[in-house]
Amino acid sequence: MLHYLLFFIFAGVCLAGALFFLFQRHPVNSALSLIVVMGSLAALFLMLGAEFVAAVQVIVYAGAVMVLFIFVIMLLNAGEEERTRGSKVALILGVPGLIVFFCLMYWTLALPRSQVGHVSIGDFYVSTQQLGIALFREFLLPFEVTSVLVLIAIMGAVVLARRERH
Amino acid sequence: MSLTAYILIAIIKLAILLWLLLTAVAYIVLMERKVIARMQNRWGPTRVGPFGLLQPLADGIKFILKEDVIPDNVYKPLYVAAPMIALILSLVSISLIPFGGQWHIGHYHVPLEMTAFWTGSGIQDINIGLLIILGITSIGVYGVALSGWSSNSKYSLLGSLRAGAQLISYELALGLSLVGVLLLAGSLSLRQIVDGQSGSIFHWNFFGGWQFIAFFIYIMAAYAETNRIPFDLPEAETELVAGYHTEYSAMKFAMFFMAEYCNMVTVACLATLLFFGGWHSPFEGLALPVPDIWLAISPLFWFFIKIFVFIFVYIWIRATLPRFRYDQLMAFGWKFLLPLSIANIVVTSFVLAVRS
Numbered sequence: 337m338l339h340y341l342l343f344f345i346f347a348g349v350c351l352a353g354a355l356f357f358l359f360q361r362h363p364v365n366s367a368l369s370l371i372v373v374m375g376s377l378a379a380l381f382l383m384l385g386a387e388f389v390a391a392v393q394v395i396v397y398a399g400a401v402m403v404l405f406i407f408v409i410m411l412l413n414a415g416e417e418e419r420t421r422g423s424k425v426a427l428i429l430g431v432p433g434l435i436v437f438f439c440l441m442y443w444t445l446a447l448p449r450s451q452v453g454h455v456s457i458g459d460f461y462v463s464t465q466q467l468g469i470a471l472f473r474e475f476l477l478p479f480e481v482t483s484v485l486v487l488i489a490i491m492g493a494v495v496l497a498r499r500e501r502h
Numbered sequence: 503m504s505l506t507a508y509i510l511i512a513i514i515k516l517a518i519l520l521w522l523l524l525t526a527v528a529y530i531v532l533m534e535r536k537v538i539a540r541m542q543n544r545w546g547p548t549r550v551g552p553f554g555l556l557q558p559l560a561d562g563i564k565f566i567l568k569e570d571v572i573p574d575n576v577y578k579p580l581y582v583a584a585p586m587i588a589l590i591l592s593l594v595s596i597s598l599i600p601f602g603g604q605w606h607i608g609h610y611h612v613p614l615e616m617t618a619f620w621t622g623s624g625i626q627d628i629n630i631g632l633l634i635i636l637g638i639t640s641i642g643v644y645g646v647a648l649s650g651w652s653s654n655s656k657y658s659l660l661g662s663l664r665a666g667a668q669l670i671s672y673e674l675a676l677g678l679s680l681v682g683v684l685l686l687a688g689s690l691s692l693r694q695i696v697d698g699q700s701g702s703i704f705h706w707n708f709f710g711g712w713q714f715i716a717f718f719i720y721i722m723a724a725y726a727e728t729n730r731i732p733f734d735l736p737e738a739e740t741e742l743v744a745g746y747h748t749e750y751s752a753m754k755f756a757m758f759f760m761a762e763y764c765n766m767v768t769v770a771c772l773a774t775l776l777f778f779g780g781w782h783s784p785f786e787g788l789a790l791p792v793p794d795i796w797l798a799i800s801p802l803f804w805f806f807i808k809i810f811v812f813i814f815v816y817i818w819i820r821a822t823l824p825r826f827r828y829d830q831l832m833a834f835g836w837k838f839l840l841p842l843s844i845a846n847i848v849v850t851s852f853v854l855a856v857r858s
Contacts, residue, residue: 364577364580364648364651368580368644368648371641371644387629387630388630388633391630391633391634391636391637392633394637394640394641395633395636395637395640395677398637398640398641399637399640399641399643399673400640400670400673403640403643403644403647403666403669403670404670406644406647406648406651406666407647407663407666407667409651410647410650410651410659410662410663410666411663463629464630464690465688
């Protein structure tokens with residue numbers, strides 16, 4: 337019972353934050369609502385039993401990535417966005433896309449429960465130790481490939497930042 | 503344990519902890535003023551009460567009664583929220599600190615920690631406690647960053663930009679310096695980390711675990727995280743008036759002030775738990791003849807002694823060292839502390855691998 341209550345609270349906060357993010361016109365407010373979304377996502381991860389992922393979500397995304405977002409907004413002193421009259425591409429592609437999405441959602445939810453399969457809260461409890469073992473034994477190659485990807489991104493950033501000196 | 507008893511115990515613990523923390527913060531401020539004054543051949547506050555002991559009370563009354571000026575051009579929602587974010591986050595993190603084993607009161611087992619309870623056979627605490635404290639500290643940046651931005655003043659903005667860059671840079675070194683301890687303990691639960699260091703002084707991570715390099719990295723990064731001298735660039739008064747809290751007055755300023763000192767206490771607690779054996783006595787295992795009542799009090803006694811020493815060192819350093827220049831600060835964090843902490847991880851894990 338408590339689980340359902342917590343799930344609906346955090347899912348609701350998450351959705352509210354996402355909507356707030358879209359409708360806010362001030363960049364700092366948008367960034368702050370994105371932090372709320374990430375925080376409530378971390379709570380949802382925690383309820384599924386992924387404690388390490390939840391903590392990392394807060395430390396890395398809410399605590400470091402979003403600080404850089406806010407840093408850039410502060411540095412550029414970005415003011416309020418101007419309202420545009422909306423783009424045609426968004427109208428032509430977006431509305432059918434949205435309809436298809438909702439149809440899919442409805443179709444999935446309308447399936448009988450036996451076909452969908454079900455998950456209850458706490459099914460996937462993974463301790464940090466188990467996660468580490470899985471990451472460094474079974475998934476070592478993808479892990480290393482990801483780290484190479486991150487390295488490339490860092491080098492790209494350095495190259496872009498240094499270009500003006502020459 | 504029935505639900506009412508559980509909730510009642512939690513509320514009592516919460517009340518005691520909050521009272522203790524806020525009183526400690528008030529008297530750390532007094533201690534800082536007194537100790538620095540003595541180091542500079544002055545007396546410090548002496549007028550209010552005996553030896554100036556009622557000075558924190560006078561300060562508190564002054565903060566509450568002062569006019570709360572809100573400048574015209576601030577962005578009000580965030581201007582009001584920023585000090586609250588800073589204070590609340592610094593108060594929350596203390597609830598994850600274990601102060602000792604447990605007390606038996608009547609037929610209740612009461613663990614000396616806010617977020618732990620007795621399961622019937624053992625103490626259950628949060629098993630990623632350390633990560634949660636790191637998460638709370640990393641979110642604490644927003645109090646500083648938003649206050650500077652929302653104040654709409656160039657000094658505040660520069661202060662919070664500096665704070666943002668500094669906190670992100672030193673958070674890496676801080677997090678990596680703790681990895682050595684985690685490797686030794688094999689757990690993220692603060693209680694288990696402390697239990698791994700029981701025994702005499704030579705079982706503490708600082709001495710027995712050879713983590714002194716990690717400790718010095720941690721303490722330097724933590725000084726930077728709490729904006730203290732020599733890393734107090736965000737509030738450098740010679741350049742930025744008062745940095746990010748320039749535009750704040752009365753109770754809102756006091757909130758930032760309290761948040762800074764609460765963070766100091768948390769840093770001291772973490773240093774004690776991770777490197778200096780937590781509540782364990784340095785003479786453990788010597789079988790000294792001690793009365794039973796001492797066994798109940800000794801964890802708290804040793805814990806508070808250790809925290810006191812760390813706070814004193816904080817103040818001592820403030821009276822001793824000058825401030826870094828900004829480029830020196832960044833170079834020190836990225837080019838010295840970070841590689842050193844990575845080297846510490848490599849060496850520690852190598853030794854552990856060889857030993858096992």
